[in-house]
Amino acid sequence: MTTAPRPTNRRAEYAELTRQAILEAARALFTEQGYFATKVEQIAGTARVAPATVYAVGGGKSGLLRTLIVSAVNSQENARLLADIDAATDPERLIGLIVAASRAKFEQWSPLMRQVVAAAPQEPAVRESMEIAHDGLRGGLRLTADRLAAMGALGHGLDAAQAADLLWLHLCNAAYFIRTDDLGWPLDRSEAWLNAVLRQQLLGR
Template sequence: MPNPTDAPSRRAEYAQRTRQAILDAARELYIEKGYFGTKVEDIARRARVAPATVYAVGGGKHGLLRTLIESGTTAEEIAAVLTRIEESTDPLDLVRFIVRATRERFEEWNGLMRQVVVAAPQEPTVREVQRIAHASMRNGLALTARRLARLGALRDGVDEARATDLLWLHLCNAAYFIRTDDLGWSLDESEAWLVEVLPPALLKAR
């Protein structure tokens, strides 16, 4: 006799697979064609669903973009990064860690964030998504600055607020875009430079 819970479980599994297919399709198309160049019909075609399903599951283009960005701010690896920051006891190791963490996030998200940067000036809903991404990153950098301050590691003249600003100046997406796009640096070169210049900018001399 069939288990009565099998059908609901299968439906939930199918719904989750459908949702993920739509999100994956939206991300790919935003990167390939840009936010404005992507239509709901394109997303539906790639995800192999009806356009009405895209609206029902994701709320259209803006809803999908917001879901994608929010998923990046609440991912398990972000929680792991924040825990590592709070538990750090070596200031230099912490600076090196946050450099590596931001590099890894940039590698993963720069394709989509480039399109957000392009679309944000023309579309208020995309600007809101950009603010969500910035707030998440700045929160991690502020936590790093707070931890360095509590360790008594910040150099004279650099308080927690200034340390947060210095970290943002060096590690935000815009800074990575300048180094990789305008200067042509590889991410290895960028990381090596950050590890060299950030500690003396932030920390007391050992």
């Protein structure tokens, strides 16, 4: 999540602490119970606030989910990653960087994203939040592809758009779910395989 500006007074400090408590409660309950099974009253009880405060702060469940995902996409950590991608000068290290980053994000967010994927077909607001997460990842992958193209590193006659598609095919959440759930691969094996395959497919090495 993004780091909020430092509150200027006790009232502002309390409001920010309350907001963080509500968001943390929502994330925990969405992950443990699923989106539909979680009630606003449960979020309020876990955060030790009134249900009306949950609505005032987050606009209900869909607003809280959207805030969680937007905060993750716009985090300072993501901004640093994008800066590192843009400054990369070694193609193989860049691929290693984006693979490691995708693994770390999957470890951090997959419990919640499993519930988002499960709820999205039935709830348009959840589907919108999922699309925000996907757009954030696609942006990072397209920047990676553009940087590889700018370095003249792409092989096999690939252009940046094709390279971005290959990165998405291997690094999106659905691909990680296949490797971890269907194939039973540990993340160490997945990361090693991704580095080898993406270097071969993108760089021709």
